[in-house]
Amino acid sequence: MVIKEGRAPEVITDLTEAELDKFRNVSMASADEVLDMHNFLKNFDGDFSRLFSQKKA
Template identity: 55%
Template sequence: MDDHQVKDLMTTINCTECGRRYEAGDIGIVYHQQELWFISVSCRNCGARGLVAALIKEGSNAPVITDLTPEELARFSEAAPVSADDVLDVHLFLEGFDGNFGAQFES
């Protein structure tokens, strides 16, 4: 996947404000590392600007468009996968949990 292909892909997306399709000239690549792309869009119709975070896998025509912020997406893409220990922790927590969520969040 190169910049040109990613821009092509973005021209299939509509402006969230006015619904107009983006054109290649409206789209800028902000950041790209492996499958992670941050793409700026600027609608020439209504002027709305946005930042799209996309995970685009080679050989896949279906990018993951997310509403995570770029910071969140970067953080999650670097986070360790959920492990069996994590699942066990939740399991042990739920075993002793009385259903009182309020008490959990009181500080």
């Protein structure tokens, strides 16, 4: 990727403008959220059926 001084890099995506706008306005994940997801995935056994059938507390 070549970034010319004073210019933003060209965005190459298959998202629509509406989808891009939606994600531009979303706050970034915090360090705590990333760590929480890391810990969840580290212990996740891959059983999505059980995961999505669990009732919320």
